[in-house]
Amino acid sequence: MTQPCRSVLYIPASRTRALEKAKTIPTDAIIFDLEDAVAADEKPAARDTLKTALQDGGYGARLQITRINGFDTPWGADDLATLAEAAPQAVLLPKVNSARDIEALAALLDANPKTQDTRIWAMMETPQGILNAAEIASAPRMAGFVMGTNDLAKDLGARTRDAMMMSLQLCVLAARTHGILCIDGVYNAFKDEDGLRAECQQGRDFGFDGKTLIHPAQVAIANAAFGPTAEDIDLARRQIDAYVAALAKGEAVAVVDGKIVENLHVETARATLAKADAIAALEAA
Numbered sequence: 001m002t003q004p005c006r007s008v009l010y011i012p013a014s015r016t017r018a019l020e021k022a023k024t025i026p027t028d029a030i031i032f033d034l035e036d037a038v039a040a041d042e043k044p045a046a047r048d049t050l051k052t053a054l055q056d057g058g059y060g061a062r063l064q065i066t067r068i069n070g071f072d073t074p075w076g077a078d079d080l081a082t083l084a085e086a087a088p089q090a091v092l093l094p095k096v097n098s099a100r101d102i103e104a105l106a107a108l109l110d111a112n113p114k115t116q117d118t119r120i121w122a123m124m125e126t127p128q129g130i131l132n133a134a135e136i137a138s139a140p141r142m143a144g145f146v147m148g149t150n151d152l153a154k155d156l157g158a159r160t161r162d163a164m165m166m167s168l169q170l171c172v173l174a175a176r177t178h179g180i181l182c183i184d185g186v187y188n189a190f191k192d193e194d195g196l197r198a199e200c201q202q203g204r205d206f207g208f209d210g211k212t213l214i215h216p217a218q219v220a221i222a223n224a225a226f227g228p229t230a231e232d233i234d235l236a237r238r239q240i241d242a243y244v245a246a247l248a249k250g251e252a253v254a255v256v257d258g259k260i261v262e263n264l265h266v267e268t269a270r271a272t273l274a275k276a277d278a279i280a281a282l283e284a285a
Ligand SMILES: CC(C)(COP(=O)(O)OP(=O)(O)OC[C@H]1O[C@@H](n2cnc3c(N)ncnc32)[C@H](O)[C@@H]1OP(=O)(O)O)[C@@H](O)C(=O)NCCC(=O)NCCSC(=O)C[C@H](O)C(=O)O
Pocket: 009, 010, 011, 012, 017, 018, 019, 021, 022, 033, 036, 037, 123, 125, 147, 148, 149, 150, 151, 152, 185, 186, 190, 214, 215, 216
């Protein structure tokens, strides 16, 4: 069953209260952050705090991803060495430029018995990384992309989200080609609910699986935007029923609400129902 990732909340690993609070927040996934949200002099302590938090658990069935610092910084190697002791579900590598970055991380994970099952996620936030999206998506252990729209805007000199559309869409294309998840970037104005809602709806329409978030108040909006609505579920059921009835009559096309339903639409309808089931299972866990 696909892991729901409608809402993916960053939590600075230096904030012990936030680490505790996260256990009660209905976010589908968490990114425990050791990179940009943690000041340089706090990084060693945050790394140890996070290792203990992961070992203690309490985050339920949520997907747990740890963002380490890059290996070109003074902290990346120590982050991985320390966190490996907690057998992390997934490691998120920032500023990935090519498949070689992923292969190097995968080799380190391969060499440690505690990280045999650890998956890799890539921050897509450099111009070179965007141009290499397809090879990065196909690299070993890859499970997902996270768009880093702040770094990308900085490196591109882009002032608007519109200016990053090609980059966002290239990453969705690469992710879909290689069967990994693709999560949209953060919405910085965390008190602007209408703005967040609009950006979530746009990201969903582009094909993103969910949105990265920086504040708990953003979670419900992302969950609503990226989850199937009651109407979506009802339509999916009616499409499947109509198509099954059409097949029984020897026909390959049904009509629902004045629109054709063929086998490809039924695949989408089944995916909608599977996603609804996965969300219900996560929420019940
Ligand atoms: C943005 C914040 C600094 C705001 O913090 P604060 O002023 O403490 O907010 P509140 O007082 O409204 O908090 C209310 C309660 O919620 C908890 N809280 C706040 N944020 C989080 C969180 N992210 N996860 C879990 N819990 C959180 C507070 O502790 C309060 O709890 P309580 O006291 O029990 O009531 C802050 O939200 C924050 O630091 N957010 C995360 C910022 C971050 O992670 N940034 C890095 C990721 S973005 C990025 O790097 C993207 C990418 O790389 C790119 O390039 O784009």
